[in-house]
Amino acid sequence: MESVFFDLLKAAGRADLSEKIKTADLPEERKIEQFSKLKNLRAYKNGAMKLVNNCFVARYEEGETAYLCIQTDLVGSDAEESASYLLAEYGAIPAILDESTFLFIAHEFRGFYVLKPQYFEVRQAKEIIDIADDELYVGHDIGELISAFKDIKIFAVDKNSVLATADIWFLAATLASAHTKFRSELLGNIISNKIAALLQLGNVNPENIYYALTSMHWKHCFLELYKCLESLHFLPWILRLKESTGLADDGYTLSKKVSSSLLWRGKEGQSTELLFAMLQDDTALKDEVFDTEAFKDLKGVKFDKATVGRRIYKIRNFLVHQEDYEDDAPIGITERCWPAIVCFLVDVISELYKKNAYDVNFRYLLSPTAGQAST
Numbered sequence: 001m002e003s004v005f006f007d008l009l010k011a012a013g014r015a016d017l018s019e020k021i022k023t024a025d026l027p028e029e030r031k032i033e034q035f036s037k038l039k040n041l042r043a044y045k046n047g048a049m050k051l052v053n054n055c056f057v058a059r060y061e062e063g064e065t066a067y068l069c070i071q072t073d074l075v076g077s078d079a080e081e082s083a084s085y086l087l088a089e090y091g092a093i094p095a096i097l098d099e100s101t102f103l104f105i106a107h108e109f110r111g112f113y114v115l116k117p118q119y120f121e122v123r124q125a126k127e128i129i130d131i132a133d134d135e136l137y138v139g140h141d142i143g144e145l146i147s148a149f150k151d152i153k154i155f156a157v158d159k160n161s162v163l164a165t166a167d168i169w170f171l172a173a174t175l176a177s178a179h180t181k182f183r184s185e186l187l188g189n190i191i192s193n194k195i196a197a198l199l200q201l202g203n204v205n206p207e208n209i210y211y212a213l214t215s216m217h218w219k220h221c222f223l224e225l226y227k228c229l230e231s232l233h234f235l236p237w238i239l240r241l242k243e244s245t246g247l248a249d250d251g252y253t254l255s256k257k258v259s260s261s262l263l264w265r266g267k268e269g270q271s272t273e274l275l276f277a278m279l280q281d282d283t284a285l286k287d288e289v290f291d292t293e294a295f296k297d298l299k300g301v302k303f304d305k306a307t308v309g310r311r312i313y314k315i316r317n318f319l320v321h322q323e324d325y326e327d328d329a330p331i332g333i334t335e336r337c338w339p340a341i342v343c344f345l346v347d348v349i350s351e352l353y354k355k356n357a358y359d360v361n362f363r364y365l366l367s368p369t370a371g372q373a374s375t
Contacts, residue, residue, distance in 0.1 A: 003107040004145055007115050011125035017132045024139030026099065037062065038100040043108040049168055052214040053181060056112040057171055059164065060104070066157050066164035068092060068171065069105055071113070073151035079181035080153065086178040090163045092155040099142045101154065119148045169206035173199055176213040183213040187221065191339060194346045195225070201353050203362040204228055218338035219319050225345045226316050229275065232352055235359060236274035242359075251359025269313050275352060276309030283351050284308050289344040292337040312345065 005021050026034060040062050048058035048069075055071035068087070072080045084094065095101075105113050118124045128148060131137060157163050163171055176183040177196030187195070195212050198204040208224045215221035234255035241247065247254060276284055284305040289295050295311060314331060333341075353360050 003110045008125050008129050011120045012129040014129050021132045022139045023142050034100040041104045048109045048112045058109050064159050066159045068155040070153050071150055072153050075181040079179035082179040091161050092157040095154040095156040097154050102146050116150055169210050173206045173210040184215055203360050204353050228349045233271035250361040252361040272313040273306035273309040277306045283347050288340045292340050293332040293334050294337045
C-alpha cells in the first residue's frame with residue numbers, strides 16, 4: 001500500500017497521514033477474489049526495463065499465464081495499436097488492469113510505474129490526499145488512484161510463448177520494431193525491419209538488436225551490429241578445429257571449453273576477415289556498399305572477401321579508437337554512407353548466424369530467468 005501513496009504523500013507534504021491513508025474496501029465477494037489473485041501474482045526476476053522513449057515494459061505471471069505491462073502514455077494511440085497488433089501475432093491478448101493488478105504493479109515495479117507529472121505538484125497531490133482528513137473517510141477509490149498513475153496496457157500470454165520465455169530484451173526489441181515511437185526515427189522503416197528480422201533467428205543477441213534499433217546516431221547502430229559479428233569471432237577457428245579433429249560438439253560449446261582450458265582467443269581483425277571469407281559472394285560483394293565513400297577505393301580493384309571484412313574492422317577501429325593502429329590509411333565516412341553500410345552488415349550477420357545455426361548455439365529466445373519469478 002505504501003507504494004501507491006508514497007509519492008502523493010511526499011508531494012502533498014502530508015507525511016502525517018501515512019498511518020491513516022488506505023484504499024477503500026471492495027464488496028466482500030470482489031475483495032476475496034482480488035486478494036486471492038494478489039497472492040498468486042509473481043514478477044519475473046529482472047522483470048522490468050526502461051525503454052528509449054522513457055516508457056517501460058515489465059513481465060509477471062499468475063499460474064500458467066504470463067502478463068506484459070507496457071507504459072503507453074508517451075507513445076500515442078497509433079503506436080499503441082501497432083504494438084497491440086504485433087503482440088497479438090505472438091498470442092498476446094489485452095487484459096484488464098484490475099484492483100489487485102494495480103496494487104501489485106505499483107509495488108513490484110515501483111520506480112517504473114509512477115504518477116502522472118501533474119500529481120507531483122503540491123496542489124494536485126493535495127486534492128487527492130486531503131480527503132483523508134474527512135471524518136467520514138473510508139479510504140481512496142482504487143479507480144481514482146489508477147487514473148493518477150501513468151497509462152499502461154496489460155496483455156496476457158501463455159507462459160510458453162516466446163514473449164514470456166525469451167530474454168526481456170527480445171520483448172523490448174519487438175516493441176521497437178512495432179512503431180517509430182518505440183525506436184529511433186533515424187533508421188527509417190526499411191532498415192528497422194531488416195534489423196528487427198534478426199530477432200527471428202533466435203541466436204542473435206536481442207540486446208544488441210534493441211540498441212541498434214534505438215540508436216540516435218548511425219555510428220552507434222553500426223557498433224551494436226558489429227558486436228553481433230564480434231560474438232562470432234570464435235567461429236572460423238573452431239570450425240577448423242572440428243574439421244581436423246572430428247569433434248562433434250557445437251562450435252559455441254567447444255569454444256567455451258577451448259577458451260577455459262587453453263585461455264585461447266582469436267585475433268579480432270583476423271577473425272573478422274575469416275568470417276567474411278565464409279560468406280557467399282552475393283552477400284560479401286554487394287554493389288551498394290562499394291558505391292559509398294568508405295568502400296569506393298575497392299571498386300574495380302581485384303580483392304577478396306577477407307579484404308571487405310578488414311574494411312569493416314577498420315571502420316570499427318576508427319569509431320572506437322578514432323584510429324586503426326594496424327592500418328593508418330585515412331578512411332572517409334560521410335553521413336550518406338551509413339544506410340548502405342548498416343544494411344550490408346545486417347545481411348552479413350543474418351547469413352553467418354543462419355548458415356551456422358548449429359555452431360552458433362546462443363539460444364537467446366530461452367531466457368535463463370524465464371519462469372523464475374520473484375515472490
